[in-house]
Amino acid sequence: GQQLNQSPQSMFIQEGEDVSMNCTSSSIFNTWLWYKQDPGEGPVLLIALYKAGELTSNGRLTAQFGITRKDSFLNISASIPSDVGIYFCAGPEYGNYQLIWGAGTKLIIKP
Amino acid sequence: EAGVTQSPTHLIKTRGQQATLRCSPISGHTSVYWYQQALGLGLQFLLWYDEGEERNRGNFPPRFSGRQFPNYSSELNVNALELEDSALYLCASSLPGQGAEAFFGQGTRLTVV
Numbered sequence: 001g002q003q004l005n006q007s008p009q010s011m012f013i014q015e016g017e018d019v020s021m022n023c024t025s026s027s028i029f030n031t032w033l034w035y036k037q038d039p040g041e042g043p044v045l046l047i048a049l050y051k052a053g054e055l056t057s058n059g060r061l062t063a064q065f066g067i068t069r070k071d072s073f074l075n076i077s078a079s080i081p082s083d084v085g086i087y088f089c090a091g092p093e094y095g096n097y098q099l100i101w102g103a104g105t106k107l108i109i110k111p
Numbered sequence: 112e113a114g115v116t117q118s119p120t121h122l123i124k125t126r127g128q129q130a131t132l133r134c135s136p137i138s139g140h141t142s143v144y145w146y147q148q149a150l151g152l153g154l155q156f157l158l159w160y161d162e163g164e165e166r167n168r169g170n171f172p173p174r175f176s177g178r179q180f181p182n183y184s185s186e187l188n189v190n191a192l193e194l195e196d197s198a199l200y201l202c203a204s205s206l207p208g209q210g211a212e213a214f215f216g217q218g219t220r221l222t223v224v
Binding site: 033035040041042043044045048088098099101102103104 | 115144152153154156159167199201202213215217220
């Protein structure tokens with residue numbers, strides 16, 4: 001079945017740094033979604049991408065739908081303490097509407 | 112507009128018991144999805160309901176079951192609880208045919224002792 005490979009698994013950053021994470025697949029996705037999950041909470045949708053090559057921003061967050069439709073990137077600029085959490089990429093399975101999820105990227109801010 | 116609501120927020124059960132978790136979707140959403148998230152791990156798809164029917168099921172044993180009611184709310188039932196069932200159970204809802212933009216509830220933390 002379709003799978004999403006998300007990297008890195010975790011990131012230790014200084015406040016103010018820019019962050020990049022990505023998600024790749026061996027198969028094509030028509031939609032890419034990026035979610036953030038805080039501890040003990042449900043994931044919250046950050047950005048949705050629907051078109052190959054699309055670049056979409058949400059505040060300090062920018063995500064891109066790869067031109068091959070097999071990857072997506074999420075960038076966070078000038079990180080702040082509340083950016084800490086787990087970021088997931090997800091996409092609807094082909095021929096189905098349920099989401100396939102990456103394993104998540106855990107963002108940790110160094111004290 | 113109210114988001115996806117789940118109840119209870121926490122549930123403690125003993126091994127062998129049954130647990131019932133509830134989810135109310137966003138108004139107008141007919142699809143409901145259930146996920147299991149063990150501590151520190153990603154989301155594992157459990158069940159998908161749409162218009163009262165089970166549309167798909169993840170790789171979980173039959174003791175995980177559920178249903179969707181005419182008002183589109185949903186229940187997840189877990190029978191014969193095992194210690195490994197301890198996890199955060201997340202419910203999400205979406206508009207018809209749009210599994211893409213699914214919105215999540217805050218989850219039910221199930222602890223099996």
